[in-house]
Amino acid sequence: MADVSLRGVRKSYGSLEVVHGVDLEIASGEFVVFVGPSGCGKSTLLRMIAGLEPISGGDISIGGKVVNDIPSPERGIAMVFQSYALYPHMSVYDNMAFGLKLAKTPKAEVDQRVREAARILQIEDYLDRMPKALSGGQRQRVAIGRAIVRNPRVFLFDEPLSNLDASLRAQTRIEIAKLHDTLDATMIYVTHDQVEAMTLADRIVVLNAGNIEQVGTPLELYSNPVNTFVAGFIASQRMNFLPVSPSVNHLTLPGNRLLTLSTTNLETVRTLGVRPEHLELATDASTAHLSGILSVIEQFGEYALAYVELPDGQLVTIKLDGAPDLTLHDTVHITIPPGVVHLFDDAGRALR
Ligand SMILES: Nc1ncnc2c1ncn2[C@@H]1O[C@H](COP(=O)(O)OP(=O)(O)OP(=O)(O)O)[C@@H](O)[C@H]1O
Numbered sequence: 001m002a003d004v005s006l007r008g009v010r011k012s013y014g015s016l017e018v019v020h021g022v023d024l025e026i027a028s029g030e031f032v033v034f035v036g037p038s039g040c041g042k043s044t045l046l047r048m049i050a051g052l053e054p055i056s057g058g059d060i061s062i063g064g065k066v067v068n069d070i071p072s073p074e075r076g077i078a079m080v081f082q083s084y085a086l087y088p089h090m091s092v093y094d095n096m097a098f099g100l101k102l103a104k105t106p107k108a109e110v111d112q113r114v115r116e117a118a119r120i121l122q123i124e125d126y127l128d129r130m131p132k133a134l135s136g137g138q139r140q141r142v143a144i145g146r147a148i149v150r151n152p153r154v155f156l157f158d159e160p161l162s163n164l165d166a167s168l169r170a171q172t173r174i175e176i177a178k179l180h181d182t183l184d185a186t187m188i189y190v191t192h193d194q195v196e197a198m199t200l201a202d203r204i205v206v207l208n209a210g211n212i213e214q215v216g217t218p219l220e221l222y223s224n225p226v227n228t229f230v231a232g233f234i235a236s237q238r239m240n241f242l243p244v245s246p247s248v249n250h251l252t253l254p255g256n257r258l259l260t261l262s263t264t265n266l267e268t269v270r271t272l273g274v275r276p277e278h279l280e281l282a283t284d285a286s287t288a289h290l291s292g293i294l295s296v297i298e299q300f301g302e303y304a305l306a307y308v309e310l311p312d313g314q315l316v317t318i319k320l321d322g323a324p325d326l327t328l329h330d331t332v333h334i335t336i337p338p339g340v341v342h343l344f345d346d347a348g349r350a351l352r
C-alpha cells in the first residue's frame with residue numbers, strides 16, 4: 001500500500017481541457033471514492049493515476065515518488081473495470097495467474113497467490129471453470145482476484161459493479177469493504193451509486209466538469225455540503241431547493257409563509273436547501289411552512305416519497321416512514337424544522 005498524491009493534474013485532448021488542475025492527497029490505506037456526473041473526468045483521473053493516459057500537466061506521486069514518466073506496469077497499481085474482459089479460453093485459475101506468469105513469477109508463488117485470492121473472494125470452487133460457466137458476479141470476483149494476486153500498492157476500480165443486478169451489487173459491495181479491511185490497501189473507486197459511495201468511502205471526492213467541488217467523509221458531505229452542487233449530488237434522495245427572500249431574522253418561503261431562523265447574516269441567503277428525510281407533515285395550515293397538492297406518492301415499503309406541488313409549480317419531496325395515510329391530489333401541509341436547513345447565496349455557496 002502507498003499514498004497517492006495529485007498536484008495540479010491537468011488533462012487536455014487537443015485544445016479541449018477536461019481536467020483542470022486537480023490537487024488531492026490520498027493517504028496510504030485509505031478508501032477514496034470519486035463521484036460526479038457523467039463526463040466530469042472520473043475515469044480520466046483514474047486512468048492517469050494508472051498510467052494508461054498521459055497527463056498534460058502537474059505531478060502524480062505514488063508512495064512518495066513522482067510517476068509521471070513511469071509506465072503503467074511499473075507503478076504498482078491494479079485496475080478493475082466495469083467490463084472485466086476475462087480471457088474466455090482460460091480457466092479461472094489461469095485468468096488469475098496469467099499476469100504473474102508473464103512477469104515470470106515462480107510457479108509455487110503463483111499458486112499460493114491465486115489460491116489466497118480465491119479464498120478471500122470465495123471462488124475456490126470455481127478455479128477450474130471457464131468464464132462462460134460463471135455468473136456475472138462470479139466473473140467480476142475473478143476480475144478482482146486478478147488484481148489481488150498482483151499484490152498492488154494501489155487498487156483502482158472504475159464502476160466495477162455497475163453490470164451486476166441489484167442484489168449481487170449489494171453482496172459484492174460488502175465483499176469489497178471486507179477486502180479493503182483484509183488487505184489494508186489504498187483503494188480509489190469510481191461509482192455512480194450513492195450507496196456505494198456513502199458506505200465504502202473513507203472520503204468522497206465530488207467532481208464536476210473537471211474540477212473538485214469538495215472532498216470529505218461521507219457524513220461531512222451529507223451534513224455540510226459547500227455548495228448546491230454537492231448538496232444536490234450527495235444522498236439517495238436529492239435535496240429540495242427553495243427560492244427564498246431574506247429579512248433580518250427570517251426567510252420568506254414560496255407561498256409567502258415565514259421561516260424564522262436564529263442564524264445571523266441572512267441577508268445574502270437566496271436558496272434554502274432541505275433534505276426530503278428532514279421535512280415533516282403538519283396537521284393544519286396554521287403551523288405549516290409550505291402547502292401544496294400531493295401529485296405523486298412512491299411507496300417503497302419501509303418508507304414512502306411524497307411529491308408535493310407548490311402553487312408556483314415546484315415539486316417538493318418528503319420522505320415519510322412506513323405507509324403514510326395520504327390521498328393523491330389532496331392538500332398537504334409541511335413544516336421545516338429549523339435545525340436541518342442549508343442556506344446558500346446567489347452563487348450557490350453554502351452559508352454558515
Ligand atoms: N479520448 C478522448 N478524446 C477526447 N475527449 C475525451 C476522450 N476521453 C474522454 N474525453 C472527454 O473527457 C471528459 C471526461 O471523460 P471521462 O471518461 O473521464 O468521464 P467520466 O466522469 O468517467 O464519465 P462517466 O461517468 O460517463 O464514465 C468527457 O467530456 C469526455 O468526453
Ligand SMILES: [Mg+2]
Nearest residue numbers: 042043044158
Ligand atoms: Mg467513466
